[in-house]
Amino acid sequence: MARFHTLTVKEITRETADCVSIVFDIPEASKQEFSYIQGQYLTLKLHVGGEELRRSYSLCSSPVADSEVRIAVKKVDGGRASTWLNNELHTGNKLEVMTPMGNFWSAMDAANEKHYVLFAGGSGITPMLSILKTVLHSEPKSRISLFYGNRDEQAVIFKAQIDALAAQHGNRLSVFHILENPAPGTAALYTGILTAEKVAALIENHIGLNGNNEYFICGPGPMMENVKQVLTQLRIDSKLIHIEYFQAVAEAVKAAETASTQTAGTSKVTVILDGEEKVFDIPQNGSSILDVAYDAGMDVPFACKGGVCCTCRAKVTEGQVRMDHNFALTDDEVSRGYILTCQSHPVSENVVVNFDEF
Ligand SMILES: Cc1cc2nc3c(=O)[nH]c(=O)nc-3n(C[C@H](O)[C@H](O)[C@H](O)COP(=O)(O)OP(=O)(O)OC[C@H]3O[C@@H](n4cnc5c(N)ncnc54)[C@H](O)[C@@H]3O)c2cc1C
Ligand code: FES
Known part of the structure; x- marks a missing residue:
């Protein structure tokens, strides 16, 4: 399962007036966990103005053509994390960085002629x-x-x-x-x-x-x-x-909200994380499975909480859930039982959600 490591900022390069790229120093012991596929992203846990922010940034380096691990951050108007990273971050600072994730890639093969x-x-x-x-x-x-x-x-x-x-x-x-x-x-x-x-x-x-x-x-x-x-x-x-x-795409969010289901019961949801199991009674129209598990003290992974990244991905091994939005999982992943837990609500009486089946 993806987890946070404390990494040192090795280099910051100003790419344009409102974009910096950031290289992380990866200690030898963490190199394996930070090996990545082209097109994947890192999630940063930042503390800005007393608030914890989790934001994902895609890797712009290549796992095979580059020896460094680099992301790039473009400042968005009024953006808390992107402004802080552009204006306040310095070489030598330490940041909490989650191991790489993401589906935006296809398998490389030297024989391909694509x-x-x-x-x-x-x-x-x-x-x-x-x-x-x-x-x-x-x-x-x-x-x-x-x-x-x-x-x-x-x-x-x-x-x-x-x-x-x-x-x-x-x-x-x-x-x-x-x-x-x-x-x-x-x-x-x-x-x-x-x-x-x-x-x-x-x-x-x-x-x-x-x-x-x-x-x-x-x-x-x-x-x-x-x-x-x-x-x-x-x-x-x-x-x-x-x-x-x-x-998130605003139109899709609106459409999903309009189409929200009328179910109203409560389900028994078993959440498995790092081999530990916890059982919750979760209303079918209430908080997401991720929020319930997090509020109960489980160290569940998440970043955007908007169905856009796939940091909160887990597998349903029993029962059914519905997702409010999904901008991140492929159809194939969904058919194999994977869900975005930040968007998921139980539908069947019993549900088992496993974060370890990655
Ligand atoms: C999988 C993934 C990969 C990403 N990779 C990159 C990357 O490589 N480089 C990068 O710069 N960003 C990337 N992002 C976006 C990044 O995670 C943040 O959403 C972005 O930096 C804005 O965060 P903020 O805290 O500065 O803004 P917030 O404080 O969250 O938002 C402030 C305002 O900005 C708007 N806003 C939020 N996000 C965006 C956005 N992405 N574009 C335009 N307006 C926005 C909001 O609607 C809001 O009005 C990625 C996001 C995901 C989910
Ligand atoms: S935390 Fe990003 S999709 Fe759930």
Whole structure:
């Protein structure tokens, strides 16, 4: 199970006016636990203004192409954790960091001849950089197209690094910057925001549609919905589309709230964590299973509490639950019984939830 370690900040690099990347020093004894897959994230437990904040940040380093463990944090307006990390964090500070998690990846194989099509917006580049460096290193016959949307050139995180990789791997990595305020003379196709029409035009111009394509999407909510809509219209198999949400999608949250069930009984829920079992009577329409277990003193893992990361993942081994929202688990995980405990309420009379069956 994922757990927090205290790590020292080894290096902080200012990437843009509102984004820093942070390298952690991983002690030899923790190296195994901090081994990760491209596209995964770390969760930080911060104490800001007397408040405990848990926030997830994707790794931008590659597990095979880099020896460091690096995340990048873009400041959001009024954002408590991201502002603190951008303005107050110093090299040598110690932070509580959870071991890596996340599903935003596909297995690497040197024999693959895939075309990875990456759609990123703003800080959504972070897991993409990890993915693209890993593919370049691990799959010599695969290629990558990156469509990267930003406000203007100054806002492009990792621009120098990405452009250098494109120059080095010209035939395997194609990078298309799409800027709201580009340099004068930029073609209309690469100007503006990633609307559904723009995404469709970019795919038509640059991507041959075939079964070897695999799609990754990460960025602002509306942009992700636009890309998803176009790929669905193009009848791309959903198994080939990977999406990483940094925030809940407001429309989906509203729809789930409207559709909330009318069940009203109480269930017996057994929660298993680190080999320890606790049994709770939990109302079917009340607090989440995670909240009940946490309030009872169990050290259950969580971060966003919004159904967006998968830090609170556990397996239902008996009974049924319903989830309010799920922006993180794949259909396959759900069919195998995995749930986001922060979104889950019991439905059947008896339920067993196991955090150890990871
Ligand atoms: C799996 C995962 C991976 C992530 N990876 C990264 C990453 O690599 N780099 C990165 O910078 N962030 C990443 N995030 C987002 C990050 O976890 C925080 O949500 C973000 O830094 C904002 O936290 P905050 O405390 O600063 O803002 P809060 O104090 O929580 O929020 C303040 C305001 O900002 C808005 N807000 C919250 N989150 C976002 C957001 N992501 N974008 C825009 N507005 C927002 C809120 O609606 C609110 O109005 C990731 C999130 C998840 C779930
Ligand atoms: S804590 Fe993020 S999905 Fe539950």
